[in-house]
Amino acid sequence: MSNRTPGTKRTAAPIVTLIHKMAKQKKVTEEALEKQLWKTADKLRKNIDAAEYKHVVLGLIFLKYISDSFEELYNRLKAEEASGADPEDKDEYKAENVFFVPPSARWRFLQSHAKQPTIGVTVDAAMDAIETENASLKGVLPKVFARQNLDPTSLGELIDLVGNIALGDAKARSADVLGHVFEYFLGEFALAEGKKGGQFYTPRSVVELLVEMLEPYKGRVFDPCCGSGGMFVQSEKFVADHQGRVNDISIYGQESNQTTWRLAKMNLAIRGIDSSQVKWNNEGSFLNDAHKDLKADYIIANPPFNVSDWGGELMRKDARWAYGVPPVGNANFGWLQHFIYHLAPSGQAGVVLAKGALTSKTSGEGDIRKALVEAGLIDCIVNLPAKLFLNTQIPAALWFMSRNRSNGKFRDRSKEILFIDARNLGHLINRRTKELSHDDVMRIADTYHNWRNPDGDYKDIAGFCAAAPIEKVASLDYVLTPGRYVGLPDEEDDFNFVERFSALKAELEEQLKEEVALNKIIRDNLGKINMP
Structure with a gap:
């Protein structure tokens, strides 16, 4: 006979169920808004290629943004009509740096037509x-919504999804939430596209590192191969x-690339x-420099690696x-010199x-690298670590260059x-x-700042x-691979060879057991196949 208090058994199951339910709800709540939106939007993608679908989704998010901003100012002007304000006057919006949205393009109008079979048109x-x-x-703006491979029902559901992004003040929603969602979706589409996405x-962490190291507080920021503008967004x-x-x-x-622009x-x-100063032309920065006279305070860029068809034969005397x-x-040292050419005196x-590019000596690249080092x-x-970039497995490095390393707001680093x-x-x-x-x-940015700043507390770390x-760089023939200079890390004092060897041996034995078991399963399955 059980000694459990009567009734305990009947109430335990509902309590456990409730706890599981609450935990599940908490997990859903804690999942970031942009992740929830992405999962739903990705389900609606169905068989459409990610490269094509991104223009549909990002175009709608942008449309929602400008409609929100317009509606906020429209309502304010509507309330001031008695004082002579005209909510349909385009100049009112231009004065406030807000895009004017005509009635047939306002989000409310689109949402009211979302269930129509002609919603794409x-x-x-x-x-x-x-x-x-x-x-x-x-x-x-993209005009891709009436294409046959985009199901009108899915498009209508996508419009409803984007329409429900955030609540509250329109301006805050547009500037912060919609901007964050747009940026997150750019990254997810890049991952989905793989090589083409790059x-x-x-990658956001690379952009963040560049910006944290350069600290662009004030001045002109230039990116002559700007992609989708991530360097600018992170700088702001x-x-x-x-x-x-x-x-x-x-x-x-x-x-x-006009689509990327x-x-x-x-x-x-x-x-x-x-x-307004982000330009497009299909010749590119080398052959048709859109900012010939610009001298920038900061240049932040990720040019395509090792480009062979960059038009170099047309610019031998540039x-x-x-x-x-x-x-x-190879355009690598063309890019480096293009950047230097556009730097201001203290840029x-x-x-x-x-x-x-840190080691190459092909076709005079070693001589250019030497000249850059000797010029200070x-x-x-x-x-950088491997596997950071979506479009290439080529290992990468960051180059930080400065026109004035001996004076200015930082200490003199001209000799190192x-x-x-x-x-x-x-x-x-x-x-x-x-x-x-x-x-x-x-960690990387602080190391740089501690070395660069007059009051920094920098120390070499093996x-x-x-x-x-x-002088040391010159003795190593101007090779700039960090591994040649930083050496090997100090071994930890508490390293136990016997303990490590035993752990590896045990791991190997487990893997061998697993191999035997898998081989048996394979043999058994092969034995079940009836050969003709």
């Missing part, structure tokens, strides 16, 4: 109408996060960033090649480049270069892709960082 017409009313958006998207975010004034920086960009224009507009003519078959650059332009080199080997940092986010954590980013005199 309606959204395309809305995009056309917005471009007609706003010259700065001409040729920017052409328009630099850095200023805002450090209580600076966002208006103290101005952005200049260029992109040769459109993404950049939308990405910047949804953040309220002036993109004024930009002050440190040596780059080889026709700084932080750029991503294929790791091979190279400030810091960071060796800082090398950081960050290959062992980062963590996997899937089988093929790594990212740097915020702690990783700050296996991670070393400040090398130019």
Whole structure:
């Protein structure tokens, strides 16, 4: 006979069920809004390729943003009609730097037609109408909603999904939540596209690292291969996060892929960033420099690696090649000199480049690298972990360059270069892709700042960082691979060989047992096959 108190058994199960239910609800609640939205939007994608689908989703998010901003000002003007305000006057919106949205393109109108079989045509017409009313958006917005492979029912559900993003003040919703969702979706689409995604998207942790190291508080920020504009968004975010004034920086960009340029224009507009100086031409920055006279305070860029068809044969006597003519078959040292050419007298650059540029001597590249070092332009080199980039497995490094390393607000570093080997940092986010954590980013950035700043507390750390005199760089034939300078990490004093060997032996024995079991399963299954 049980000694349990009568009734206990009947109430225990509901309590356990309730606890499980509450835990499940908590998990759902804690899952970030953008992740929930992505999962739903991805389900609606069905058989559409991610490269095509991103324009549908991002186009709708952008449309929601400008409609929200318009509606907020519209309602304010409506309330002031007695004082002479006209809510349908385009000049009222231009004065407030808000896009004018005609009636047939307003979100409320689109949502009311979301269940109609012609909704794709309606959204395309809305995009056309917005471009007609706003010259700065001409040729920017996607008109892909009436395509046959986009199911009208799924499009209607997507409109409802985007329509429910956040609640509360329209301006805050547009600037913060919608901007964050847009940026998150860019990253997810880049992951979904894999190699092609890397052409328009630099991994966020790499962008964050570049910006944290350069600290672009004030001045002109330039990216001549700007992709979807992530460098600019992160620069503005850095200023805002450090209580600076966002208006103290101005952005200049260029992109040769028109589809990517459109993404950049939308990405910047949804953040309220002036993109009037972000230019497109299909020749690209080398053959048709859209900012010939620009001298930038900061250059932040991730140019395509090892490009062979960059038009180098047409520019053998170009004024930009002050440190040596780059080889026709590789644009890496063309990019480096393009960046230097556009730096202001105290300008700084932080750029991503294929790791091979640190050691290559092909077609005069070693001579150019030597000239850059001897000119005192190279400030810091960071060796990055593998698998950070979506579009290539080529190892990469960051180059930090400065026009003025002897004076200015930092200490004189003209006689040395800082090398950081960050290959062992980062963590996997899937089988093929790594990212740097915020702690990783700050460890690298703080090391650079402690070395660069007059009051910094910098020390070499074996296996991670070393400040090398130019004489040592020269003795190593101007090879800039950080591993040559930082050495090997100090072994931990408490390393126990016997303990480590025993653990590895036990692991091997377990794997051998597993192999035997798997082989038996395979043999048994093969025995069940009836051969003719």
